Amino acid sequence: MPEGPEVETIRASIAPVLLGRTIEGAWVSTKKLRAPLRRAALLPLVGRVVVDTGRRGKALWIDVEGGAGILVRLGMTGRLLVEPVATARAPHTHVRLGLSGEDELRFVDPRRFGSVVPYGDAAARAALLVGVGPDVLALDAAARTAIVVALCATARSLKDALLDQRLLAGVGNIYASEALFRARLSPFLRGQDLDEDGARRLLAEAEATLADAVRNRGTSFSDYVDGRGARGDHLTHLLVFGRAGEPCRACGGPVRRQAQGQRSTFWCPRCQARRSARAGRLR
Numbered sequence: 001m002p003e004g005p006e007v008e009t010i011r012a013s014i015a016p017v018l019l020g021r022t023i024e025g026a027w028v029s030t031k032k033l034r035a036p037l038r039r040a041a042l043l044p045l046v047g048r049v050v051v052d053t054g055r056r057g058k059a060l061w062i063d064v065e066g067g068a069g070i071l072v073r074l075g076m077t078g079r080l081l082v083e084p085v086a087t088a089r090a091p092h093t094h095v096r097l098g099l100s101g102e103d104e105l106r107f108v109d110p111r112r113f114g115s116v117v118p119y120g121d122a123a124a125r126a127a128l129l130v131g132v133g134p135d136v137l138a139l140d141a142a143a144r145t146a147i148v149v150a151l152c153a154t155a156r157s158l159k160d161a162l163l164d165q166r167l168l169a170g171v172g173n174i175y176a177s178e179a180l181f182r183a184r185l186s187p188f189l190r191g192q193d194l195d196e197d198g199a200r201r202l203l204a205e206a207e208a209t210l211a212d213a214v215r216n217r218g219t220s221f222s223d224y225v226d227g228r229g230a231r232g233d234h235l236t237h238l239l240v241f242g243r244a245g246e247p248c249r250a251c252g253g254p255v256r257r258q259a260q261g262q263r264s265t266f267w268c269p270r271c272q273a274r275r276s277a278r279a280g281r282l283r
């Protein structure tokens with residue numbers, strides 16, 4: 001499932017080829033995506049030039065002149081690609097926007113948990129992002145303070161809190177485990193059992209974890225590729241995620257995997273003991 005770094009990598013990879021292009025046509029498959037989409041809803045974009053791209057958390061948008069655009073969520077298996085019209089379309093291509101210069105923007109999604117939602121102006125776009133918190137890769141001091149306060153107040157586990165896109169947007173299952181390991185905090189520790197220093201350390205590690213993943217152009221386990229079809233390089237940099245039974249990169253003990261909220265959490269019980277909530281920052 002693409003998280004903030006993967007979506008940012010996709011955005012950055014398609015922005016240079018989209019900007020300045022005119023949308024020349026729109027096509028939608030008959031298969032239902034997470035949000036229903038009719039071709040007619042995309043037609044207002046036709047004839048307009050792409051002027052901007054943006055992202056918050058796992059949501060990505062493309063603006064055309066006049067303020068309209070599309071907001072894309074990739075869900076579990078979504079891909080957003082810019083390819084030459086002549087390139088064979090991948091199976092499960094559900095939305096296509098024709099671009100000047102014989103290219104197409106293609107939304108491919110085998111499991112169809114993703115969505116493409118058109119909007120008419122910036123206010124309509126903002127309405128689609130209600131409930132999406134501040135982006136982890138673009139926090140200011142005020143947002144950091146608010147998140148630290150919320151982390152220290154919650155009765156939820158730190159892992160669950162990190163996954164809450166209303167609190168901070170962009171951290172998914174992979175990077176939550178990674179950030180908690182880097183902060184040497186137990187994923188099962190409740191936020192209210194954490195002191196402010198611990199919360200600040202966790203947030204700083206979440207920010208650093210996502211920034212590192214963007215530098216490595218995301219993590220490719222199976223589906224994820226950027227907007228030009230290239231896989232990400234972050235997989236080999238993962239410290240705990242996907243490494244159950246392998247030696248912890250810090251202490252050499254076995255990394256463990258445990259179901260938490262219907263998803264797998266990976267952690268080192270030795271480095272991330274609950275009592276370590278007040279331990280210093282380690283690498």
Ligand SMILES: [Zn+2]
Pocket residue numbers: 248249250251252253268269270271272
């Ligand atoms: Zn360890």
